[in-house]
Amino acid sequence: MSDCGKLIVVSGPSGAGKSTVISRVMEQDKSVVFSVSATTRKPREGERDGADYYFIDTERFQKMIDNGELLEYARYVDNFYGTPKAPVEENLAKGLSVLFDIEVQGAMQIRDKCPEAILIFVIPSKFSEIEKRLHARGTDSEEKILQRIRTARIEYSMALNYDYIVLNDDPDTAANEIKSIITAEKCKTANRQKYLSEVC
Numbered sequence: 001m002s003d004c005g006k007l008i009v010v011s012g013p014s015g016a017g018k019s020t021v022i023s024r025v026m027e028q029d030k031s032v033v034f035s036v037s038a039t040t041r042k043p044r045e046g047e048r049d050g051a052d053y054y055f056i057d058t059e060r061f062q063k064m065i066d067n068g069e070l071l072e073y074a075r076y077v078d079n080f081y082g083t084p085k086a087p088v089e090e091n092l093a094k095g096l097s098v099l100f101d102i103e104v105q106g107a108m109q110i111r112d113k114c115p116e117a118i119l120i121f122v123i124p125s126k127f128s129e130i131e132k133r134l135h136a137r138g139t140d141s142e143e144k145i146l147q148r149i150r151t152a153r154i155e156y157s158m159a160l161n162y163d164y165i166v167l168n169d170d171p172d173t174a175a176n177e178i179k180s181i182i183t184a185e186k187c188k189t190a191n192r193q194k195y196l197s198e199v200c
């Protein structure tokens with residue numbers, strides 16, 4: 001089991017700076033593949049279909065649910081988000097780890113289905129930073145921002161269900177914390193047992 005891929009779930013409120021941290025981890029650890037989610041949300045400027053998300057309509061999303069194509073899904077603010085199951089299975093079969101950027105309801109669904117998944121919650125050290133970043137992004141209306149801030153407070157209350165909390169005041173430091181968690185998990189005795197078998 002030593003070099004089997006892991007499921008790494010990264011959550012954190014909108015505005016926690018997760019995406020930047022995740023892209024640094026992906027750049028530096030080639031054994032980790034990003035799980036591209038499907039969403040009914042409209043693309044933001046610069047987002048690419050198939051790389052950031054699969055941007056689909058509600059009808060197609062519902063079909064994916066009905067066909068059992070999603071590992072998990074949730075409604076977040078006004079849209080649906082879900083994880084296509086097939087690529088996760090394919091990557092795990094290749095021995096790669098899969099990293100998910102998903103919100104808390106989806107994270108709990110993955111934990112129920114795959115108890116060995118590693119759950120990481122990313123936040124800045126001060127909540128006010130979330131509000132500041134959401135306003136600075138300038139992509140959402142004031143109403144949407146307030147909705148995201150309310151949702152963020154609910155998400156904070158779920159953090160105790162996670163295995164790790166990574167602080168993101170600086171993306172490089174936060175990315176290093178995530179990489180250290182992945183390394184430590186790979187080194188667990190249960191995962192390295194095969195190296196003992198020659199002797200024991």
Ligand code: 5GP
Nearest residue numbers: 014037073074076081082083101102103106
């Ligand atoms: P955003 O609209 O800012 O890209 O994402 C909103 C929230 O949806 C984020 O917290 C993000 O982690 C979450 N999210 C993205 N993809 C998925 C997914 O496949 N499933 C679930 N449950 N949440 C997702």
